[in-house]
Amino acid sequence: MTPHTRGGVSGATDGGAGTTWVAPPGKPPLSARMMRATWRGLPAKRYEAGWEPDLEVPAADGSLLRTDHYFPRAEGDFPTLLVRSPYGRGVPWSPMYGVLFAEQGFHVVLQSCRGTGGSGGEFHFWRNEAADGRATVDWLRDRPWFNGALGTLGPSYLGYVQWALALDPPPELRAMVVQVGLHDPHALFHRGGALQLENALLVGSGMTSQHRGFGPFLRATLWLRRHFAEMTRALPLRGSYVRGFGGEVPWLDEVMSHPDAGDPFWQGASTGGAAATSRVPTCLIGGWHDALVDQTLEQYGRLRRAGCDTSLLVGPWTHTSALQKGWPEVFAESLAWLRAHLCDDPSGLRPAGVRVHIGGQGHWRDLAEWPPASAVGQWFPAGDGRLIRQPSEATVPLAAFRYDPADPTPSIGGPLLSPAAGSRDNGDLEGRPDVLTFTSEPMNEPMDVLGPVAARLRISTDTGYADVFARLCDVDEKGRSVNVCDGLVRLPTTPAHPLEVTVPMSSTAHRFAPGHRVRLQLSGGAHPRFARNSGSGEPTLDATTLTPVRITVHGGSALELPQVRAER
Structure with missing residues (x-):
């Protein structure tokens, strides 16, 4: 480390150059x-x-x-x-x-x-x-x-630049604070084989306008909102953003056009490997309804396996609310970490390495690590719409629905970059004929779910081209259904007989209170969060034909919940 003579307001002299900073x-x-x-x-x-x-x-x-x-x-x-x-x-x-x-x-x-x-x-x-x-x-x-003594700090793409520096960290780098941060651009734009269309448009608009000042950013945001529906429903989808953006954005075309993570186009894009070997103390902050929460948890796991000093805070926030409603907690957490590692003042650090907010209850829980040890509980869809603890016969069709890409199943809430993210009432969505629900009996005692959630489904289709969107919901005593976590996968070309597919539904920390019910919601998409599957087998950006598909859910499907002991 290069020695320096330090200073604040008064003049400070650089020993090598002999210059004074005033x-x-x-x-x-x-x-x-x-x-x-x-x-x-x-x-x-x-x-x-x-x-x-x-x-x-x-x-x-x-x-x-x-x-x-x-x-x-x-x-x-x-x-x-x-x-x-x-x-x-x-x-x-x-x-x-x-x-x-x-x-x-x-x-x-x-x-x-x-x-x-x-x-x-x-x-x-x-x-x-x-x-x-x-x-x-x-x-x-x-x-x-x-x-x-150097630290780095910031959210979203400001997290990406931190991981980029940490790939080959300078000796002065002593601390990082990554808030609702990015490390894998591919995963921001594509998930489960589908284009995350809303993310792509919001990132494209923000990247091209926000740095020009508040006025241009506000005008671009209003213009995007005005043209959003026509942009997301255009056929073909390629280039549909141009009118809303006022011009072409070459890098946006490129990232939308390469859905395969293994494509050479994405070589060097992910900076996730920085955490696998890092020795830089790192504080990670995320939100359960942040579009990047999975990336935050991935990096936490890599840092822990590398033996790096790290902490994790995950609140009840979206990508934007973490820096608004959650800012007092986020700022205090960030400041404590930076003081501990740059100023030798650990007095503000909390004892536990992990703190997560428990949804459905509204309290925080301190943990030694994430995810905590849990027992995977399985809940099985039944033909009468129930979600039960005993598996049904694997060869039995349970329920079916028709997904029509000309009237795509809409997205409601969830982990988005926009203010529309978060927990929402799913009542209108679940009233559609292209949405299936399977619901448990009311809980007799509280059940805490902490960790990664997944749906293991047996699915068949009549065309071979379909997506499956799975969502975990909490249904209260009045029947109000609120989303907890979810995920989507694009099915491989499937024959008529059932195919087993696992839908990763992100992670959560949520309590199902006594009297509440667990619900598994299934549909063929969530538009415009995900670009609709045209059903024709054509590439997403170039599809011009919309073909409805019938999707059947078979016995042997299961919802997998990581259950831990509920704290009083």
């Missing part, structure tokens, strides 16, 4: 200070924040990366946080990361990724982040205020 007098931007004033329930600030905007950091290829520097206005030896974003450096990033963490005693380097927010070069979803992150650390080493 903190500029500017306050953080007014928009950041106004948003900062609206937050409640956060720790008291320790320092006033200063701001040094529009610094130019040379990227790996010499392109200039626009960078803002926030700092505490005080004498002292302060560590540095690196926050790299493709979404610009204004609201909400400037107050949430620049101002708040500078007030707590950190230098914060907030940087626009190449091709965004005024930075040079051309943006690509994954090819440049590792090299540009290393180039930024090289630049930091020559700053007179850099004391050699």
